[in-house]
Amino acid sequence: MDASRTSGGQFLDPSHFLQLQFAMSEKSGDAVDLGHHLSELAKRRKLSPLKGLQKITPKPGMVMLASGTPNPGYFPFERISVEALGPDAFAAAATTVNTTGFSWLRSLFNRTRTTHFAIPRYPAAKGDASLAEALQYGPATGLKMTQEFIRKFVERVYAPAYNNWTTLVDVGNTEGWSRCVLTFCNPGDVFLTDEWTYPSALALADPYQVSPVPVTMDAEGMSISALRELLASWDENARGTGRPHVLYTVSVGQNPCGMTTSLDRKKAIYEVCVEYDILIIEDDPYYFLQEGTYVRKSDRQGSRTLGGDDFIRSLTPSYLSVDYQGRVIRLETFSKVVAPGSRLGFFVCNSLFAERLERCGETATHSPSGFTQGLVVQLLANHWGIDNYLIWLQGLRTQYTARRDTIVDSLLENFEVSMAYSDGSSYLRGLPVYSCFPHAKSSLSRSRNGKQIGRVLSVVPPTAGLFLWVTLHFDALPPPQPSGNPDDPNDHETRLWLRIADAGVLVGPGTFFAAIPSAANPNEGHYRIAFSDAPLETLAEAMSTFSVVVHMYFEEMLTA
Template identity: 30%
Template sequence: MTLNGNGFPSNGLPKAKDFVSFLNKETLSRERSGLKGYLAYRNRPGMSALGGGLPHPSLFSFQSIDVSVNDYTPRPATVKNAAIFHMSKSKQPSFKKATVPLFPDLRASVTLGEALQYGEGRGLQKLVTLLSESVEKTHKPKYCDWSLVVTSGNTDAMDKCLRLFCEQGDAVLVEEFSYPSAMEQMRPLGLHLVPVKVDAEGMVPSDVIRAASDFRMTHPESRLNLIYVVPTGQNPLGTSMSTERRQQFYKACQSLDLVILEDDPYSVLQLPPFTTEDVDKDLAELEASYSYAGNTGLMPSLLSFDTDGRVVYMYTYSKVLAPGCRLGYIVTNDLFAEKFTFLTEVTTQGSSGISQAIVTEMLSKWTPSDHYNLAIYLQKYYTHKRNVIVRAAMRALNKSESQPQVAEFVVPTSGMFIWIKVNLPDAFKPGIMKRIFDSLIQNGVLVVPGMEFCPSGRKGNEDAPYFRAAFSYASDEDLERAMTILGRILRDLGCGQS
């Protein structure tokens, strides 16, 4: 049986295509850190290890880490506790204990002596193995020579991807409304951000082809090799690509020979539908009737369709465990993964050892049921919050006998955002969106103006008629209050009227 570099059967899968021409000059000249290369010899039996400037673990200031991890085992189902997310202490999960010792212990899968020491840029080997096994099971990459590298979250991953591929003057395709932090990483590098139209399923494949072809024709001096996309729970739109759309999107990128930067922080936060027919239903009863995806019925990633090795899949635990963990991973072809590791070795050197140790110990102890129960717990929470804000928005913003349609929105199918399009008056004066924003702030409501999500930046987009509202943090009462106030302010300004 032939095994790939991760120890999994190759099963006759093809190797990745040669993407060396996509790397920039900096990356092509980057080699492995000389000092890091010698670490591989350190653990050989009988080795007198004088090679690295490694503090002895007995000098570390930490003897052990004890953490209490939520136990998401479901309680008996009743309509009353189906919508459990008013977040009182009595409704929080119970806990499981996990301990990471300084020195080897038969009860622990990793030690602080290893996790807090200088190590390889790829990440703790035990963690890399656990995550690679999960990727093989969940995503089933369609080529054999792929690798996983631990990151400090997707902001770190994105920064390093841009360092790998981009030169000043290059171009990146992005959604016509895209994640601000990613675009703010691109702009200072002198990159062209080329917008692609979106609809209720996200990026439109035919417009990917149009936008890329037009740019390449009008800017022959610039390289356009990358496309950045959030296919599930798009930020800010809250949309998700269907399986068919993902296949069409991948084929479009193949035809254009693009490397796909797949940003996938919201994959677990997939939500059941909510329609206008649900507005007057009791939410507890409605949510008790839902079937949730868990972690076994999720939409496939673009990585799962990748036969070429052209997807750089970026995942983060920010939305699943906690943002401050600053932990995630990329999956990509061996060439890109190697260069990514080389860059890590001489920049961040690796992700937080404490975070890696805690997550390694947690994942090594968890059963499939634990992963499934966590996914269900998150989906129930975000479904309830989505239902609350959407119901309030339908009541406050939609057309009725007594009010015009002052704004429109697509019901989010994943993630934690609702994207609201304001129906501005026909004869509005410049600066109207700032007036609306200022009125919202004066009334105690904070949303993010649409100009922040425009690829061309804030300038010239001050009156982009959109707001992004997050439903992840605020109480049910605050979500309802915010939509009511937004509707009143828009009506007072004559929105929705010809």
């Protein structure tokens, strides 16, 4: 065990600090002008004509009869009161949330504090939060308190590497990426992405005739050499389109594969992007859920709560920390760290892009919900404060680490396991891979028809996020026989997936996540398994069921 491991399974690599300090010392000035990346649509957007009213500087006592704001006395809500968990609700690693039976009740008693607050219709004192303000029409940039909180948080946590960075609210990362596609891509454009990627990101871009170009992955996500080769050898005529100028990546807790791109790798990818003039869209919902390298149960040590700045330093930094030119657009959301129903997120990017992204939003969503802004920002900014919010985030990381450990432990327990660093040519290259062979007690464990049964599946435990990515190895199996019904699936991945569902466990089939589904290797199958929701014991049972069905499927296929 590395002695520097201190929290939530996360390794604190001292070289990170040096690199981060170096990156930050490069903070030399403002963003460079990247206006040529704007789409034709983005360039055509004008200021709303009603903004012309801003020519007039309101004087004290001015009667404002220009816009149709209802009198806040007409809002039916008088007062909204909140009872919330304390920020240290999950700080103790021993407390794991469980929604079944009494275990939830039990966990109530482990909490040290509860946060109470209320938002009245009118502010109790000048500057206080009020429903009159939160529920009124507000700026597309969000309420003042939202803006201030986000700005302070970004400054503290990411310390962007140039001066005039800007933040802008949106209604979550899906909407954030949607604005990016409209603002940076013209029809016919292509964008770089990981070879396994978030399918909704592709589905969103597709109708705008903006398509993905997958980049080969390795242990740390996108491969530098693959990226460089792809760009250097780009043939505009053969490809039918110019070289991509946008890179979309989930670099922390990669979706679906779960790996995290190191600071070194980020710096190297950033330099390629500088060389080829590419924007980086960093979709980063799992940043604070960095669970670190998986350690087998027998070798695992406890974690302890870190101070806010130590917690920040324990996290692999964002692309923002190396972005000295302002070519990163970070998408962050409260969905995974507060609640998905918040529909609140934000951009961090250069001010020129922020202005265009604001124009894009003001004529669509207008602004995030005032209920959300009032309740979420009041809780985080005014009742917890950033230091306590960092304790909350650290508590969540502890929770997700326990979940990641449980699901990986449970899967490995059901197989004979060997760990090695893969030298394969796939995205696994260089990763610590747990190869899973049939369980010794299973009839599969013997050789069959004179053929030795090799590994059935392999797994690379995630280092962040919500998902376990499992690779099935179907090499030993005969090709699936057609059932006679053309509606039936004719590949092992889908057939096995349906069997697992039949046994009561629904996982995500791997093909959903392929940037180019037709490029998938038919001898491999994948499943994305979310460990974010079910109680720990259910996760363990589900992995046992999963493993039994995998054993049975292989047995049946080899017997047939």
